[in-house]
Amino acid sequence: xxxxxxxxxxxxxxxxxxxxxxxxxxxxxxxxxxxxxxxxxxxxxxxxxxxxxxxxxxxxxxxxxxxxxxxxxxxxxxxxxxxxxxxxxxxxxxxxxxxxxxxxxxxxxxxxxxxxxxxxxxxxxxxxxxxxxxxxxxxxxxxxxxxxxxxxxxxxxxxxxxxxxxxxxxxxxxxxxxxxxxxxxxxxxxxxxxxxxxxxxxxxxxxxxxxxxxxxxxxxxxxxxxxxxxxxxxxxxxxxxxxxxxxxxxxxxxxxxxxxxxxxxxxxxxxxxxxxxxxxxxxxxxxxxxxxxxxxxxxxxxxxxx
Ligand code: COA
Ligand code: ZN
Numbered sequence: 001x002x003x004x005x006x007x008x009x010x011x012x013x014x015x016x017x018x019x020x021x022x023x024x025x026x027x028x029x030x031x032x033x034x035x036x037x038x039x040x041x042x043x044x045x046x047x048x049x050x051x052x053x054x055x056x057x058x059x060x061x062x063x064x065x066x067x068x069x070x071x072x073x074x075x076x077x078x079x080x081x082x083x084x085x086x087x088x089x090x091x092x093x094x095x096x097x098x099x100x101x102x103x104x105x106x107x108x109x110x111x112x113x114x115x116x117x118x119x120x121x122x123x124x125x126x127x128x129x130x131x132x133x134x135x136x137x138x139x140x141x142x143x144x145x146x147x148x149x150x151x152x153x154x155x156x157x158x159x160x161x162x163x164x165x166x167x168x169x170x171x172x173x174x175x176x177x178x179x180x181x182x183x184x185x186x187x188x189x190x191x192x193x194x195x196x197x198x199x200x201x202x203x204x205x206x207x208x209x210x211x212x213x214x215x216x217x218x219x220x221x222x223x224x225x226x227x228x229x230x231x232x233x234x235x236x237x238x239x240x241x242x243x244x245x246x247x248x249x250x251x252x253x254x255x256x257x258x259x260x261x262x263x264x265x266x267x268x269x270x271x272x273x274x275x276x277x278x279x280x281x282x283x284x285x286x287x288x289x290x291x292x293x294x295x296x297x298x299x300x301x302x303x304x305x306x
Pocket of ligand 1: 084
């Protein structure tokens with residue numbers, strides 16, 4: 001089996017992770033982002049510009065963006081749900097915008113309070129605003145592997161929405177497994193449907209949650225198809241505080257460890273990343289699901305004679 005020599009791991013812990021934890025102060029969010037920016041990560045999802053009353057853990061997005069120590073070569077990204085969010089994110093000097101639209105109607109209405117068709121229309125405004133400032137837009141198709149309300153989401157529907165978002169001017173595409181329903185079989189099914197729609201795996205980023213323990217298996221399935229961009233959350237931040245034991249995104253350091261051992265480069269310093277995972281655990285005050293935090297990387301165990 002031939003895997004890519006190099007992939008990009010993109011950190012989403014400061015947004016997707018922390019949004020699903022008890023709110024932590026802006027200063028702690030800034031500390032985590034600054035620590036992550038020193039690990040070799042090139043893209044960090046730093047904030048979301050949504051209604052603070054909808055997502056209290058993401059309140060203070062402007063302050064976070066103003067206080068981080070921007071490192072050259074690192075893109076600080078912001079999730080936006082609409083044009084108002086794009087205006088705020090651009091004013092806060094986000095390097096890239098991520099526009100979220102769900103593939104399932106019910107989830108889109110629950111998440112951003114409008115239908116999918118209206119989100120697609122609004123995507124043009126977001127793109128116009130961003131491109132006016134020279135900022136690229138990645139469209140995130142969420143519930144791409146299943147919807148918590150509607151169940152299965154047909155891969156053709158996901159591919160069709162992706163095409164509409166490209167038509168609206170999106171520069172890149174990402175597919176989110178919002179509630180951890182993907183399996184390798186569903187990864188292949190979606191990549192097949194995308195290919196039929198003219199969207200090659202090399203243009204796709206994937207965003208897995210480990211809710212059902214399949215995140216790394218899904219990554220391997222996608223690697224075998226030539227996908228080279230993956231999102232992950234340091235420490236595995238993102239377990240819902242009201243559901244003990246629930247796990248969040250794919251764990252960044254577990255993913256990086258696996259990739260390096262497979263001979264797939266990431267440019268990320270694993271030890272520095274594990275340091276960030278420790279910091280993430282201190283910030284949220286709970287034991288995080290990270291295997292690297294519990295078991296350590298294999299080299300360290302071997303050195304210890306374990
Ligand atoms: N940021 C801050 N305020 C916003 C906003 C944004 N991105 N978008 C709209 N608003 C404000 C409007 O200015 C308006 O304020 P006003 O009453 O003072 O004039 C008010 O919200 C209502 O505007 P409306 O366009 O009707 O938005 P809404 O109330 O339907 O909310 C969202 C839409 C998308 C902003 C809201 O549902 C939201 O923030 N959802 C969170 C989505 C999310 O983060 N999900 C998790 C990540 S995928
Ligand atoms: Zn997510």
